[in-house]
Amino acid sequence: MTTQTTIICRCGSSCNLLDQSGTSATxxxxxxxLCALVIDRTASCRRIHLADFHLKRGDGLHQRPLDDVSMASRLVESLVQDTWPSxxxxxxxxxxxxxxxxxxxxxxxxxCAIYDLDRVMGDGPAITQLVRAFAHYPYGRIEFRTAYDEVADLY
Ligand SMILES: [Zn+2]
Known part of the structure; x- marks a missing residue:
């Protein structure tokens, strides 16, 4: 897949592709x-800013590998089965x-894909934007907050 649109960061520099899955890319x-999740980038190109993804994920000592989507995968399993997650x-x-x-x-x-949910995990504002990005959203202005949001603000 080639990048159809040049994504410009909030700092004014251009962004490079980190990885991708289906029609979503980071x-x-x-x-x-700083990272951003880009959903359906060939069409409407929704972009979700990720507060601390670049710090949490990668192949560093205290980072979770980029391709470990196990937590988001368990969430989707619960959602599909209509049960509460762990x-x-x-x-x-x-x-x-x-x-x-x-x-x-x-x-x-x-x-919304497992990959998308994996990217926004532990990032309240990003979860809020992701959920709102999908059409026919019936839940009004619901806000997500996670225990990690405060920590992210300190960086
Ligand atoms: Zn930047």
Missing amino acids: MQCSACQ PATIVDFGIDTDRHLGALQHAVHQG
Whole structure:
């Protein structure tokens, strides 16, 4: 897949492709290293800023590998089976109420992929944007917050 659109970071530099899955891709700024999730980039090109993905993920000592989507995969399993996820998953995705669960379930039914959920994990504002990115969103202005959001602000 070739990049149809040049993605420009908030700092003004251009972004490079970090990895991709289906019609989604993760782009990383060549200057500040910040990442963004780009969904369906050949069509409407929705971009979701990821607060600390570049710090959490990669092949560094304390980083989780980019291709480890096991947590998001377990979340989708629960959503599809209409059961509550594990306490750890609830924390990682900021699922405070059954409306949060319903909003995630709705996104998955609308085509939100495991890869997309993996990218926004532990990042409340990014989860909120991802859920809102899918059409016919019936949950109003629901906000996701995770325990990690405060930590991310400190970087
Ligand atoms: Zn940048």
